[in-house]
C-alpha cells in the first residue's frame with residue numbers, strides 16, 4: 001500500500017517579491033521604489049522618470065546628490081543606457097541633483113585641490 005500525503009501550502013500573500021535595482025553610481029542594491037529611475041528616450045537622450053513606469057531602458061540612482069554627481073561626472077548614466085545626453089539633458093539632471101538631499105555620511109574620495 002502506497003500512500004502519498006503531500007501537503008502543498010503556498011503562502012503567496014504573506015511576502016511580496018520586491019524588485020531590486022542597482023544604483024549605477026554607488027552600486028548599492030535597493031528596492032526599485034527607493035531609487036530614482038532615469039529612462040532612455042526612444043529618440044536618444046535621457047529623462048528622469050518620476051513615475052518609474054515609462055517604457056524604455058532604465059537606469060537607477062539613489063535619491064542622493066552624491067550619487068548623481070558621481071553618475072554625471074563619470075557618465076555612468078550614458079554608459080548604463082548606452083546613449084548620449086545633450087547639454088540640456090545634462091543640465092536637467094544637474095538641476096535634479098541639486099534638488100536632492102546630500103547624505104551627511106558621504107565620504108568624498110581623495111579630493112586634492114590646489
Ligand SMILES: [Zn+2]
Pocket residue numbers: 023024025026027028061062064067
Ligand atoms: Zn547610489
